Amino acid sequence: MKGKFISVAIAGLFILSVSFTAGSAEHTQNDEKKDVPEIFFPGTLSSENFPCSKCHRFRPTDRKQRDLKLAHADIVLKHAEKQRWCLDCHDGDKLRLPNGELIDYDKPYILCGQCHGTVFRDWKAGIHGKTTGMWNGVKVYRICVNCHDPHQPKFKQIAPEKQPLRPTEIKLNLR
Amino acid sequence: MSKKIRNNPLGINLNRRTLLKGAAAGIAASALPFDKADAVDWDAFLQKHFTELTDEEIRNVIERLEKEASVEWKKEIHIGATKALPGVKFGYGLDLSRCIGCRKCVAACVKENNQSRTPQVQWITVLRFKKGEKWIDLENSEKYYNPELVPEPDYFYLPVQCQQCENPPCVKACPTQATWKEPDGIVVIDYNWCIGCRYCMTACPYGARRFNWARPEIPVNELNPETHYLGNRPRYKGVVEKCTFCVQRTRSGRFPACVEACPVGARKFGNLLDPKSEIRYLIGNKRVFRLREDINTEPKFYYFFAYGR
Numbered sequence: 004m005k006g007k008f009i010s011v012a013i014a015g016l017f018i019l020s021v022s023f024t025a026g027s028a029e030h031t032q033n034d035e036k037k038d039v040p041e042i043f044f045p046g047t048l049s050s051e052n053f054p055c056s057k058c059h060r061f062r063p064t065d066r067k068q069r070d071l072k073l074a075h076a077d078i079v080l081k082h083a084e085k086q087r088w089c090l091d092c093h094d095g096d097k098l099r100l101p102n103g104e105l106i107d108y109d110k111p112y113i114l115c116g117q118c119h120g121t122v123f124r125d126w127k128a129g130i131h132g133k134t135t136g137m138w139n140g141v142k143v144y145r146i147c148v149n150c151h152d153p154h155q156p157k158f159k160q161i162a163p164e165k166q167p168l169r170p171t172e173i174k175l176n177l178r
Numbered sequence: 179m180s181k182k183i184r185n186n187p188l189g190i191n192l193n194r195r196t197l198l199k200g201a202a203a204g205i206a207a208s209a210l211p212f213d214k215a216d217a218v219d220w221d222a223f224l225q226k227h228f229t230e231l232t233d234e235e236i237r238n239v240i241e242r243l244e245k246e247a248s249v250e251w252k253k254e255i256h257i258g259a260t261k262a263l264p265g266v267k268f269g270y271g272l273d274l275s276r277c278i279g280c281r282k283c284v285a286a287c288v289k290e291n292n293q294s295r296t297p298q299v300q301w302i303t304v305l306r307f308k309k310g311e312k313w314i315d316l317e318n319s320e321k322y323y324n325p326e327l328v329p330e331p332d333y334f335y336l337p338v339q340c341q342q343c344e345n346p347p348c349v350k351a352c353p354t355q356a357t358w359k360e361p362d363g364i365v366v367i368d369y370n371w372c373i374g375c376r377y378c379m380t381a382c383p384y385g386a387r388r389f390n391w392a393r394p395e396i397p398v399n400e401l402n403p404e405t406h407y408l409g410n411r412p413r414y415k416g417v418v419e420k421c422t423f424c425v426q427r428t429r430s431g432r433f434p435a436c437v438e439a440c441p442v443g444a445r446k447f448g449n450l451l452d453p454k455s456e457i458r459y460l461i462g463n464k465r466v467f468r469l470r471e472d473i474n475t476e477p478k479f480y481y482f483f484a485y486g487r
Binding site: 150 | 263266271273278279280281282284285296297298300303321322323324325326327328329428431432433437438440441442443446447448449452455456459460463464484
C-alpha cells in the first residue's frame with residue numbers, strides 16, 4: 004500500500020515537471036519582449052532614409068539580391084554579409100524577424116536579440132552596454148543602435164587619451 | 179555606540195578637546211608661528227577627527243574650509259559632507275572583455291575630482307598586457323602605451339584604481355587615522371588630518387594612492403566647484419589622495435564619472451547589498467576575479483568577462 008502511494012507520488016511529480024518545462028519552452032518568443040528596460044538615451048535613429056516609405060511609396064522595392072549601386076550605395080554591410088541580404092532584416096517601414104514577424108524600428112533589440120541572445124540577456128540585466136542615470140533610481144539605457152552601427156556593428160578603433168607622464172617628465176613647481 | 183575612535187590605555191576620561199585646549203596652549207604655540215596664529219589656525223589645529231564631529235561642528239569646519247578654498251582657488255567652492263546611505267555598500271565592476279584602453283575614464287576622473295595637472299596626478303592607471311602572456315604579473319605591464327588607435331589587436335587593457343578593500347591595509351598603516359573606511363565601504367582620506375608620511379602608499383598593494391609633491395595646479399575654469407569633504411575638494415601640498423568612487427556623486431545617487439565616461443560601457447557600479455543590482459548580477463553570472471585575492475584585502479572592485487573570450 005505504502006509502496007504504491009510512493010510510486011503514484013513520483014509519477015505525479017514527473018508529470019508536473021514535464022508540464023513545467025514544456026510551458027517554459029513555449030514562451031521564449033514572448034519573453035524577449037518582456038522585462039526590457041523602459042527608459043532610453045535620446046535616440047539616434049537614422050533620419051535621412053527613414054521612414055522608408057518616403058521614397059518607396061513611389062519606387063517599388065527591387066527584391067533581387069545584388070550589389071547596390073543606385074541607392075543605399077553608402078551602406079556597406081559587414082555583419083555576416085555572406086549569409087544576409089537587406090530584406091532579411093528590413094521590410095517596408097518595419098524590421099523583420101527571421102520568422103517573418105514585423106517589429107517597430109525603435110525596438111531593434113528584439114531583432115538583434117534573435118542571434119545575440121546572451122548579449123540581449125546581459126543588456127536587459129544592465130551588464131552589456133552603458134547605463135547612466137541613477138544607480139539607485141531611474142537608469143537610462145542605450146538601445147543597440149545607439150552604440151552599434153547595425154550594418155557594421157564592430158566598434159571602430161579610436162584615438163586614446165594622452166599617456167601619463169613618466170616620473171622623470173613630471174615638472175615639480177615647489178613652493 | 180560611542181563615536182570615540184581612540185582607546186585610552188590609562189582609562190582617564192579626559193575629553194580630547196579639553197585636554198588640547200589646556201595642554202596645547204603651550205605645545206601648539208610652539209608649532210604655530212605667533213604672528214600668524216589667528217582663530218582660523220587654532221580651529222584647524224584643534225579640529226577633531228571627522229567621524230567624531232557633531233553635525234554642527236562639521237558645518238563650522240566646512241564653512242571655514244569653503245572660505246579658505248575660495249580665497250586659495252579664486253572661485254566659489256561648495257564642500258558637501260553627505261553621509262553614507264544606510265543599507266548601501268558600493269561595488270564596482272569592470273568588463274575586461276570590453277575595455278579598449280582609451281583612457282577616457284582617466285581624463286574624466288582628473289576633471290571631476292580636481293586632480294593636479296602640474297605636477298600630474300591621476301587616480302586611474304590603465305595597464306596594457308600582451309595577449310597570451312603571464313598577465314597578472316603587474317610589474318611587467320605597460321602603462322605608457324601610446325598607439326595612434328586603440329584597441330591594438332594583440333593587447334588587452336586593465337584599468338587599476340583604488341579597489342576599496344573591505345580589509346584595507348592602508349587604513350591600518352596610517353599613524354594619524356587620517357584614512358578610514360566609511361559605512362558604505364568607501365575608503366576615504368581627511369586631507370586636514372593627513373600628515374603626508376606616505377605609509378599608506380607603501381601599504382597599498384595596488385599602487386592606488388597618490389601624493390601631492392607640490393601644491394596642485396588646476397586651471398580655474400576647469401576646477402569642479404561641487405566637492406565633498408572626503409572626496410574631490412582641492413587638496414593641499416603634502417597630502418595623499420586616491421579614488422573615492424566619486425563620493426560626491428555616488429552618495430546622491432549618481433554614477434561615478436568614470437562610469438559615465440566609458441565609451442564602451444565596460445564600467446558597472448552599484449549597491450552590493452541590493453540583490454537586484456547590476457553588480458550582484460555580474461558577480462553571480464559572469465567570470466569574476468579581484469586583483470590579488472590571495473592577500474585577503476577583500477576588494478570591492480570586481481573585474482569580469484561579460485564575453486566568453
